[in-house]
Amino acid sequence: DGGITQSPKYLFRKEGQNVTLSCEQNLNHDAMYWYRQDPGQGLRLIYYSQIVNDFQKGDIAEGYSVSREKKESFPLTVTSAQKNPTAFYLCASTQRGGETQYFGPGTRLLVL
Amino acid sequence: KNEVEQSPQNLTAQEGEFITINCSYSVGISALHWLQQHPGGGIVSLFMLSSGKKKHGRLIATINIQEKHSSLHITASHPRDSAVYICAVSWGNQFYFGTGTSLTVIP
Numbered sequence: 167d168g169g170i171t172q173s174p175k176y177l178f179r180k181e182g183q184n185v186t187l188s189c190e191q192n193l194n195h196d197a198m199y200w201y202r203q204d205p206g207q208g209l210r211l212i213y214y215s216q217i218v219n220d221f222q223k224g225d226i227a228e229g230y231s232v233s234r235e236k237k238e239s240f241p242l243t244v245t246s247a248q249k250n251p252t253a254f255y256l257c258a259s260t261q262r263g264g265e266t267q268y269f270g271p272g273t274r275l276l277v278l
Numbered sequence: 279k280n281e282v283e284q285s286p287q288n289l290t291a292q293e294g295e296f297i298t299i300n301c302s303y304s305v306g307i308s309a310l311h312w313l314q315q316h317p318g319g320g321i322v323s324l325f326m327l328s329s330g331k332k333k334h335g336r337l338i339a340t341i342n343i344q345e346k347h348s349s350l351h352i353t354a355s356h357p358r359d360s361a362v363y364i365c366a367v368s369w370g371n372q373f374y375f376g377t378g379t380s381l382t383v384i385p
Contacts, residue, residue, distance in 0.1 A: 208377045254319055267323060274319070
């Protein structure tokens with residue numbers, strides 16, 4: 167079945183630690199996105215990539231980094247510079263030029 | 279700034295009721311999307327529309343481009359419809375999301 171997978175489902179981060187969230191898709195989509203969801207707020211864009219080896223910052227990129235070495239994969243690293251990382255993180259993809267987004271199941275990040 | 283506004287924020291209905299969720303936007307768009315998020319967190323796309331009306335089962339979505347307004351209707355609501363419904367607009371590969379409407383349908 168085609169779709170988007172994210173792992174892990176839950177992730178715990180200690181102070182000063184970098185953590186990486188995985189996102190993989192087998193839909194052959196060109197564009198991939200990372201969103202952050204906080205209670206009472208809409209999804210906010212962290213980073214997006216429209217093509218391999220290229221990505222752009224979204225509205226809240228500070229404290230995060232990404233890579234896009236393969237079309238199928240778009241991992242997100244939450245660095246120690248992100249002072250308030252506790253949130254629900256969603257990865258999505260869309261066909262270039264097409265506009266229906268497909269979402270992964272999400273990763274909930276908690277700070278210890 | 280908030281390009282997409284939804285109302286109401288919370289909605290409780292009795293099973294069988296007709297439900298309407300509204301969405302207004304302030305930017306130029308190429309499409310409007312209605313999404314459903316269940317308590318586990320996963321999001322599925324219900325509709326993408328750029329004009330007129332679409333229907334899927336008991337769900338109906340309409341859009342008025344001139345008024346920059348869309349509605350999502352649920353007919354004969356059921357407890358399994360309980361979820362957060364999110365309105366989003368897109369321009370090319372850029373998306374803007376509303377804060378969602380939390381719907382609870384009571385048996």
